[in-house]
Amino acid sequence: MxxxxxxxxxxxxxxxxxxxxxxxxxxxxxxxxxxxxxxxxxxxxxxxxxxxxxxxxxxxxxxxxxxxxxxxxxxxxxxxxxxxxxxxxxxxxxxxxxxxxxxxxxxxxxxxxxxxxxxxxxxxxxxxxxxxxxxxxxxxxxxxxxxxxxxxAEKYRDTLTIGANINTIGSVALQRSAPRIALTWLQRALIYNTHDLRYEPVLAAIYTNMADAYLQLQKLDSAEYYIRKGVGLFSKEQNLSNLAHALQRQSSIYIRKKEFDKAEMALRQMIDVRRQTNDGAMWLDDNLTLVDFYLETGQADKAIELCRQALLRGNVADSSQPVGRIFANNVNLRLDYYQALARAYKYAGRDSLYQETLERIISAKDSFYLANSAQAIAEVQTKYEVQKKENLIIQQKLDLTRKNNLFYLTVAAVVFVAVVALILFESYRRREKLKVRLMLEKEKDMAQKAVATAEENERKRIAADLHDNLGAYAASIASNLDVIHTEGRDDQEIIALHELHNNSRSIVSQLGDTIWALNKEALTLTAISDRLKILVKRIAPSYPQIEIEVTENVVQDTGLPPTQAFHLYQIVQEALVNAVRHSGGNRVQIHIEAADSWQIIITDNGRGIWTENSKLTGGGNGMENMRKRASTGGWVVNWKPATPSGTTVSIGPTTI
Missing domain, CATH: 1.25.40.10 (Tetratricopeptide repeat domain)
Structure with missing residues (x-):
């Protein structure tokens, strides 16, 4: 253009x-x-x-x-x-x-x-x-x-947006010379007509595009029908740009139908509309289009008159000029109109005027070249000044960028050094903390080992002393009591001798249990089970009417410190003694269960302990001692009735 x-x-x-x-x-x-x-x-x-x-x-x-x-x-x-x-x-x-x-x-x-x-x-x-x-x-x-x-738009049922854009898709199809595809889209756009005034601009565009499609398909009556509707709606909406486009299409349809008067009227209306939009470049093209139309339809006189009117010079500030008069004072514009006028004179056979117009074209071209040369020089000078300023700005920006880069690099270097120093310091501090922690742990381990060694040595010393001193004396007492005869003594003396004999045997037994526990660094449940079996063999002769049994199901043996092992053994022993002495039953079973955890259960088939003075909250000193020993070891001991009769005592960790 x-x-x-x-x-x-x-x-x-x-x-x-x-x-x-x-x-x-x-x-x-x-x-x-x-x-x-x-x-x-x-x-x-x-x-x-x-x-x-x-x-x-x-x-x-x-x-x-x-x-x-x-x-x-x-x-x-x-x-x-x-x-x-x-x-x-x-x-x-x-x-x-x-x-x-x-x-x-x-x-x-x-x-x-x-x-x-x-x-x-x-x-x-x-x-x-x-x-x-x-x-x-x-x-x-x-x-x-x-x-x-x-x-x-279809998701939100926005019919106005859907219709407008489907119409535009059809318009693109027209630009690609696909009128049948365009009509498919345009007819779809018509479906969304809601008869709302807001849809009228869309309808105007649809009708104009449908006219263009029918024009391409050579269906001129349909094209004329739809272009009339499009022009009417665009005129009503006062959309000048689209109205000019529709009028141009209307003129093309009339030209194709050989209705040249209507085509000329549409073109003149189009030019008037273009003037209102102030698109100067479009005015020139539209005027030249009208000139070509006059020449193609044999109306050379009209083409000549249009060019002569367009070539008028005038003063835009002169209010005495006719309304709407256009002046072509610019040499570039005049050259195009002179060339159109020359074609019109030649077509009309006016050779002298054609020759005169050619001379004016030569003169206009000289003026054109002079004007363009001056304009070119001015443009070059302007470009030089602009480029000079741009270069200065670029240089200033470059200097500023360099300064900024130097500043940022300095800041980055300082930050980098600070970060590296911080990392090194943190690493050094972590290493020192690790050293201190390792030293403390080592000292703690050494202290624990020293304490454990001291405890072990002291335990062995106590066990040896008990065995060599108290054990020997207790065994001697028991042995001496065995040789004392009861003949000729009264009943009280005989009872006293029997009590001394039993107590001395108990002392020897208790010392044996204590020394057994102290002599070991750790005792397993299996070892405790073996010790209980020895206990059963020792007391069984005193209770021939009672069947005593020790059973075990040890999947994973558990080791206990000597003190805990001794307490556990004493608890089981106390429960066993209570059962054989007080239950009145004829059977006692000790069962040891050990897997992920462990539990020892003592069951008898006697009367049970649920009398008023034997509840868990009451009972004698024996039961209280059992609770204390269990608490010391971190265990729990429970008493409950057995089925169908008797008592069950269970000992196990508190997590059971």
Whole structure:
């Protein structure tokens, strides 16, 4: 598309009221300037920027930047998003599509479809992104965005978004010369028509695209039917950009139908609409399109008149000029019109005027080259100054970067040294702590070993002393008592001798048990079981009417310190003695069970101990001593009735 500079002059009405475009735009502008608060002004400007395709580009740029400033100052998230959209649309209108995409992409990423408050904004921005991509002819990328957008909109039943984007997918198919595929999409878009006024702009676009599809399929009556509906709705909506596009399509349909008067009318209406949008480059192209139309339809005089009117020079500040007059004062613009005029004269057979126009073309080209040379020199000078400033800025940034890098490197080096020093210090401290801990543990082990050795030596010494001294004396007493005769003595003396004999034997037995325990570093349950069997053999002759049995099921033997072994042996012995003396039964069983834990059970079949004075909370000194010994060893001793009669005594660790 050619760039050109056009100068628009108006009479006093335009100078007083500004360039009129549409009633909607004029109304929105009045709302902007009648607002008394910044918040109200922001809302009105954002609503005006929604008409971005119909506003003059300069006007859109002014209001978009104004909206961004106000949104940053007094707007909420929604206002800021719409302001960024206005900036992106402004860049798109100027043809800076990459910039528009760079603005809109991060805003889209900041919005989430799940958020009901911003879902419509996300859909709006994603649609604009697809349109931007289409403007770069990146149709595959645009379709990727559109398909995803339609799927998301269907989840939330947003018929307006679905219809608009399905229509755009159909439009892409038209650009790819696939009218039948396009019609499939466009007819699907019509299904979502909710007969809501908000859907009318979508309907207008659908009808226009359907007309284009039927035009490509050579179905001109259908094309004319739908383009009339599209033009009517766009006129009602006052969407100037889309209206101009629809009028251009309408002229193409009429040309194909050989209805040239209608085609000319549509083209002239299109040019008038283009003027209202202030797209100067489009005016030139549209005028030249109209010239070509006149020449193709044999209307050379109209083509000549159009070019001559376009070549008028004038003063844009002169209010006496006719309303809406366009002046082609720019040499670049005049050259294009002279070339079109020359073609028109040649077509009409006006050779002298054709020759004169060719001379003017040569003159215009000279002026063009002079203007372009001066412009080129100015541009080169400007580029040189800009480049010089940019180089200076780059050098300053480089110097600053170097200083920053030196500073950061210094800081990093200091931090690195500090971290290394800290790591080394922590490592040294851990090693020292480890050394101290190992020394303490070693000293503790040595102390424990020394104590254990001392205890072992003392235990063996005590056992030896008991055996050599008390044991010998007790054995001597028992032996001497055996030789004392009871003949000729009275009953009391005989009883006393028997008591002395029994007590001396008990002393010898108790000393034997004590020495047995003290002589060992540790005693297993098996060893205790063997000792109990010896005990049973010793007392069994005194109770021939009672069957005493020792059984064991030792899967994993457990070792006990001598003191604990002695206490355990004494507890079992006390339970056994109580059973044979007081139970009144004829059978006593001692069972030793050992696996992961251990337990010793003494059971008799006597009367039981659940009389009033034999409960667990009561009982004699023997039961209390058994409890104390069990507590000392970390065990628990329990008494309970046996089945069908008798008593069961169990001893085991407290975890049982």
């Amino acid at each position: 050619k760039k050109a500079t056009l100068f628009l002059v108006t009479i006093a009405f335009w100078l007083a009221s500004g360039t009129a475009q549409t009633r909607i735009i004029d109304s929105l502008k009045r709302q902007v300037w009648t607002q008394s608060t910044e918040q109200g002004k922001l809302k009105a400007i954002l609503q005006l920027c929604e008409e971005s395709r119909s506003l003059h580009r300069d006007t859109l740029e002014y209001y978009a930047n104004y909206a961004r400033r106000l949104a940053a100052k007094v707007g909420d998230q929604r206002d800021r998003v719409l302001a960024e959209l206005a900036i992106a649309n402004m860049n798109y209108r100027w043809g800076w599509i990459d910039t528009a995409l760079a603005i809109i992409d991060p805003v889209i990423k900041s919005l989430h479809t799940e958020d009901n408050n911003v879902r419509d904004l996300k859909f709006k921005l994603e649609r604009q992104k697809a349109l931007y991509l289409g403007g770069q002819l990146r149709y595959s990328d645009a379709l990727t965005v559109l398909y995803k957008l339609v799927n998301e």
